[in-house]
Amino acid sequence: MADYENPEIPEGINVSPTHPLKDFALLVAGISTLLVVGVLILSLLAGQLTRHIPFAHEQALAASLDRWLPAAPETPVQQQRQQYLQSLADRLTAAMDIPADMPITVHYAPAGTVNAMATLGGHIVVFQGLIDTLPNENALAMVVAHEIAHVRHRHPIVAMGRGFAVMLALSSLTGIGDGSLQRWLVGVGMLPVLSFSRHQEEEADDAALHAMLRRYGHVGEAAAFFEHIARQQPAAGGLPIFDTHPGHAERIARIRDFAARHGDAGNPPVIPLPEFMKDGKAAAGAAGAG
Amino acid sequence: MYDLIIFLILLLLGYVFGQRAEKRHFRSIIEREKQLRDILVFSERTVPDAGNAEGTLVCGSVVVSVDFFKNFVAGLRNLVGGRVSSYESLLERARREAVLRLKEEARRQGAQSVWNIRLETSSITRGSGDGIGAVEVLAYGTALKAR
Numbered sequence: 360m361a362d363y364e365n366p367e368i369p370e371g372i373n374v375s376p377t378h379p380l381k382d383f384a385l386l387v388a389g390i391s392t393l394l395v396v397g398v399l400i401l402s403l404l405a406g407q408l409t410r411h412i413p414f415a416h417e418q419a420l421a422a423s424l425d426r427w428l429p430a431a432p433e434t435p436v437q438q439q440r441q442q443y444l445q446s447l448a449d450r451l452t453a454a455m456d457i458p459a460d461m462p463i464t465v466h467y468a469p470a471g472t473v474n475a476m477a478t479l480g481g482h483i484v485v486f487q488g489l490i491d492t493l494p495n496e497n498a499l500a501m502v503v504a505h506e507i508a509h510v511r512h513r514h515p516i517v518a519m520g521r522g523f524a525v526m527l528a529l530s531s532l533t534g535i536g537d538g539s540l541q542r543w544l545v546g547v548g549m550l551p552v553l554s555f556s557r558h559q560e561e562e563a564d565d566a567a568l569h570a571m572l573r574r575y576g577h578v579g580e581a582a583a584f585f586e587h588i589a590r591q592q593p594a595a596g597g598l599p600i601f602d603t604h605p606g607h608a609e610r611i612a613r614i615r616d617f618a619a620r621h622g623d624a625g626n627p628p629v630i631p632l633p634e635f636m637k638d639g640k641a642a643a644g645a646a647g648a649g
Numbered sequence: 650m651y652d653l654i655i656f657l658i659l660l661l662l663g664y665v666f667g668q669r670a671e672k673r674h675f676r677s678i679i680e681r682e683k684q685l686r687d688i689l690v691f692s693e694r695t696v697p698d699a700g701n702a703e704g705t706l707v708c709g710s711v712v713v714s715v716d717f718f719k720n721f722v723a724g725l726r727n728l729v730g731g732r733v734s735s736y737e738s739l740l741e742r743a744r745r746e747a748v749l750r751l752k753e754e755a756r757r758q759g760a761q762s763v764w765n766i767r768l769e770t771s772s773i774t775r776g777s778g779d780g781i782g783a784v785e786v787l788a789y790g791t792a793l794k795a796r
Contacts, residue, residue: 363697363762365689370679373741375734379668379722382734386725539656539717540724546653 391547399551401528402521406555409520410513414461414481417516421480428482429468439635441467444485444503447496451504454573455511455566463507473588475502477509479516487638489584496630497575498583501567504574508566514559525552560604561613568617577627582614663717670716671738678745685752689762696764696793703796705758708789709750712773713743715782740784744768747788755792766790 432438444465452463463481471488478484483506493499509515529548532541571578589607605613696702715723719735726733747768755763766788773783 363689363691365686365691367686374738375732377734379664379718379735383718383722383725386722386729390725390728539659540721542652543656543721 390544394544394548395551398525398528398548401524402552402555405520405524406517409517412516412520414458417513418480420516421478421482424479428478429466429470429484432467432469436635437467437469440487440490441465443633443636447500448483448503448507451500451507451570451574455504455507455570457507457511461510463510465503475506477506477515479519481510483507483510490632490636491638492584492587493632494583494629495580496632497571497580499632499636500574501571501578501581502584504567504570505563508563508570509559511566512559512562514563518556518559521552521555525549557605560610564610564613565617568614572621575627575630578614578618578621579627580629581618582611585611585614659717660721663719663721667716667718671742674742674746678742678749681749682745685749685756688752688755688760690748690752690766690790691762691764692766694765696791701796702793704764704791704793705760706789707751707754707758707760707763707792708787709747709752709754710785710787711743711746711750712783712785713739713746715739715784720782740770740786743770743784743786744788747786751788751790758792758794760792760794763790763792 432441444467448463448465457463461481463483466482466484468484468486470486471491472486473488473492475483475485475489483503485503485506489502490499493502525548529545532544568578568581571581585607589611604610696704715736719739722735723733726735748766751763751766767790769787769789771785771787773785
């Protein structure tokens with residue numbers, strides 16, 4: 360027994376001496392950078408490719424999704440509203456160099472949602488809730504022209520192509536780590552997609568302003584919708600990097616800047632909305648132009 | 650946005666409490682190892698002078714949970730490879746604690762040494778998906794008491 364002993368073992372043999380926070384910071388920074396760069400490249404490529412999909416194919420794809428669009432208007436007044444919106448869109452289309460094979464179809468939705476959106480196949484949905492917040496035709500035309508510009512620049516199909524490519528790539532990360540790690544990876548991976556979306560909104564705003572200038576000779580009231588939203592939600596929290604849309608203040612400033620550059624004089628004449636467009640009820644619901 | 654805040658709070662809680670528990674545990678391990686230095690442990694299977702001693706099975710087992718922070722860092726590490734240092738310290742604690750508990754049992758039996766000591770490690774929450782894992786380390790051996 361005398362030959363046997365347990366010598367004292369120095370500390371730290373089995374543990375790496377790195378500080379846990381240093382390890383964490385290096386890993387988070389490195390992996391986030393890789394992921395953001397990867398997704399950025401992938402969505403740029405996907406966006407470039409989807410732009411080449413012929414519009415006829417996009418329409419065929421949209422036809423299979425038409426249950427997402429609102430049902431055809433039932434009452435005569437709703438039909439009248441839809442016809443008015445369609446004729447407004449047609450007048451704006453004429454001012455926007457829209458190719459002949461890219462028909463714009465406007466759908467009227469009686470819901471109180473304060474929103475309008477452009478979707479695949481040149482379909483645009485305008486909600487009554489949005490119309491109720493707008494003071495005149497010029498303000499409505501700005502929103503409709505914005506949505507037409509989305510279609511003109513192929514934003515819905517580009518967004519879909521990017522979305523599919525990025526989600527496919529991110530879902531291939533399933534099986535790595537646990538739920539919280541995956542949510543984090545997907546969250547970081549979606550950041551560049553959000554910034555693309557902000558860029559698209561700015562592009563559409565620009566095209567819409569040019570259309571307004573050509574159609575009405577001035578861009579007065581173009582900022583009316585954003586001014587309304589800014590009054591409704593005075594201090595929207597959150598970091599701009601997490602938003603799909605540019606801030607309202609930023610958009611109002613851009614529109615005013617455009618108006619100033621194109622010599623808007625004081626109070627140019629505005630065209631009132633027809634009486635039948637007003638619902639009379641106060642609009643409620645979530646806000647934001649799509 | 651709220652998901653992110655909750656996630657960061659969990660990460661912070663995991664880090665603060667996990668590190669505190671780890672430091673305290675290491676202090677206690679070093680302290681108790683000094684107290685139990687007179688109980689010798691060997692991995693050798695053949696016991697010298699076996700005829701004059703009496704053997705009994707002793708074991709010590711411990712379960713340690715991974716904290717949210719360690720778990721997240723290990724998950725990131727899985728993507729790029731390398732030493733998972735956040736788990737290294739966890740397993741080191743578990744192994745030493747298991748041997749300490751074994752020694753405490755040996756002392757209760759009145760033994761002076763433990764032979765043929767073996768360590769076994771198993772994950773308690775393997776395959777539970779979202780759950781935070783826990784690890785069990787079991788140490789067992791033959792305690793010898795002079796007859």
